[in-house]
Amino acid sequence: MKQAGDITLHPAYSCWMNFKTYQKSADQSIKKYCRFILTKISSRVVNTAVNELSAAIEGIYHIKPREISENHDVPCIELSIEENNSADSNQVCGFTIKHINEKTTDKIVISGTDECAVLYGVFRFIFSLGLGKSIDNIQTEQKTYNRLRMINQWDNLSGDIERGYSGRSIFYENGKITKNYARIRDYARLLSSVGINHIVLNNVNVHEEETKFITDKYLPELKKIAAVFSDFGIRILLSVNFAAPIVLGRLSTADPLDKDVQRFWHETANKIYSYIPDFAGFLVKADSESSPGPYTYGRDHAQGANMLADALRPHGGIVVWRCFVYNCHADWRNRKLDRAKAAYENFVPLDGRFKDNVVLQIKNGPMDFQIREPVNPLFGSLEKTNQVIEFQITQEYTGHQIDLCFLPSLWKESLDFDTAAKGKNSLVRDVVNGKLFHTSTGGIAGVSNIGDSPAWTGNPLAQANLFGFGRLSWDPALSCEDIASEWATLTFGSNVATVEKITNMLLRSREIYEDYTCPLGIGWFVNPDSHYGPNVDGYEYSHWGTYHYADLKGIGVDRTMATGTGFTGQYKNENAQMYEHIESCPENLLLFFHHMPYDFVLKSGLTILQHIYDRHFRGVEEVVELQKIWDSLQDEIDPDIFQEVRHRFELQLKNAIEWRDVVNTYFYRKTGIPDEKGRYIYP
Ligand code: GCV
Secondary structure, three states, X not given: OOOOOOHHHOOOOOOOOOHHHHHHHOOHHHHHHHHEEEEOOOOHHHHHHHHXXXXXXXXXXXXXXXXXXXXXXXXXXXXXXXXXXXXXXXOXXXXXXXXXXXXXXXXXXXXXXXXXXXHHHHHHHHXXXXXXXXXXXXXXXXXXXXXXXXXXXXXXXOOOEOOOOOOOOOOEEOOEEOOOHHHHHHHHHHHHHOOOOEEEOOOOOOOOOHHHHHOOOOHHHHHHHHHHHHXXXXXXXXXXXXXXXXXXXXXXXXXXXXXXXXXXXXXXXXXXXHHOOOOOEEEEOOOOOOOOOHHXXXXXXXXXXXXXXXXHHHHOOEEEEEOOOOOOOOOOOOOOOOHHHHHHHHHXXXXXXXXXXXXXXXXXXXXXXXXXXXXOOOOOOOOOOEEEEEEEOOOOOOOOOOOOOOOHHHHHHHHOOEOOEOEOOOEHHHHHOOOOOOOOOEEEEEEOOOOOOOOOOOOHHHHHHHHHHHHHHHOOOOOXXXXXXXXXXXXXXXXXXXXXXXXXXXXXXXXXXXXXXXXXXXOOOEOOOOOOOEOOOOOOOOOOOOOOOOOOOEXXXXXXXXXXXXXXXXXXXXXXXXXXXXXXXXXXHHHHHOOEEOOOEOOOOOEHHHHHHHHHHHHHHHHHHHHHHHHOOOOOOOHHHHHHHHHHHHHHHHHHHHHHHHHHHHHHHHHOOOOOOOOOOOO
16 A cells, blocks of 8 residues: 555656556557457466566556456467477567457557567557557557666665665665565666666676675575566676685685685585575676686686686576776876777687677777767677666766766667678667677666666656666667657657757767767766766876876877877777777867867867867757756646756756856866957856
């Protein structure tokens, strides 16, 4: 029974599945099928599907459907597994929704390749009601693009979330695993509704106590959480500490070639599977930002990952091994050093050496989740290695869920990038799903943006990023427009003008954020540690020089083969040439690849300096516009959500003004070059 003050009553809690909103959109032509749910399958996930369907029908049409297992020739919704495919474990997960109307039969059939696919089909059907589809246009056939559609929680046992901006962890509290199963269940439901099928439950930075997650001390509790996710077709992984054999006090080494170390991991895997039979595997951050790894023992990352893979193999588990490995920063004394080159240099030599149950997890860009980066050149360069692309849903460098920043715009750019690895149309999305190089598995991973805030994501509009991540991981060919408008309709109802306004705000937001922060691909103007707000020279790794090399005359990093770090050479021919030359380098990445004089004239006819000034002014003006559009929606949006978002826009405007002032003043002081419009400092 829900009580007043119950967080589940908060208007933003149900996210894109608010059936009160759906009531207004749902088409009446479907109602007659909703009295009966016919299914002959009995499984936990299909039970979930039946329950979800019943709850939706009740919430939308106020009908309590009856579950039947025999066909009584009454209009109904039937759930089934497609017969030919159910035994084929390599079958790509997919579902169809059909309307069958012949002789005595008039029903909607939702059939899937397996039980999880049935659940996805049911959620899609429920979305269709929220989108106002009628019986005439409800039919669809969908197959997922990616086997791995994975969320990474950066939650710590303390209840803190690394780079979390939505409150505390829903999984951990004060050094304990919570028993917050109802909330965790609601999260599982949200994730499953957009097609997520894996979740890593703890931070990739594994601290001492979390290292014990793989022991009897924590496995009984983790097993319960795994069971909640399992009901929604989601398998769990754990981040593990490569040095666990030492930290747990069993051995004096973590050397992957040591027999005792290998035995330790085999025994550990056996133990984990005895608790959690559908455990999916390990996520590992090794030799990165103080995490231990195989380099300590003179071994390489293939040896490290394969040792863990061998331990998991008997149980069908995988090792997801991160490529975020670097050991240098910007250095004014040696400008040939380049952190951007590190992932490629560490991993390309190992291509072909990873076991087939190892998947490399590669950040979308070569640096670290900046507002604009080129695609990581590892994509297209690893031909014999399973890969997933890692995105950050949480807004570490993109506004902390205070500022509006619709990230599918950024992710699409990476997924649609043509690596040219096998000629034209060698898209990143086909590299990671395994199609291009015929690798056995792959997909998309995203660092979660949720916490215990009533709206899950702090800013209710940041829910669009979680939704968009799920939708893209299911189908990366979807357009940002479709994702944004679908989310807006499901969340706020089908009023066309409202949906258009919100869709528009979302689609513009990434560029607006870029305008008032770091234009032209330069990045790294942020405050140290927090990574929010401007501090042009302040990034924490600026001991030997800033990442932007701004001096009296110019700004940017020369990453060319001819005179710079040589990073451009990590791309395949056409792309290497495109980035190498100033004329062909996309302007929005110009300063990522080239050190340029401030008075260089861009295609717009403006100098770089003028462009930086103008964009910072424009960014602020655009935030004011976003505010106005939001204000115009006051009568359309739930008052609590409206005020919450309104408050965030006030903070965003403050932030944008600060960015404009700090950045423009910095360059004014630095360059002393007069601005043509006399606009160094605004009134
Ligand atoms: C989990 C960046 C972040 C760190 C994060 C790291 C990573 O450096 O600032 O908080 O650590 O990326 O992705 O491992």
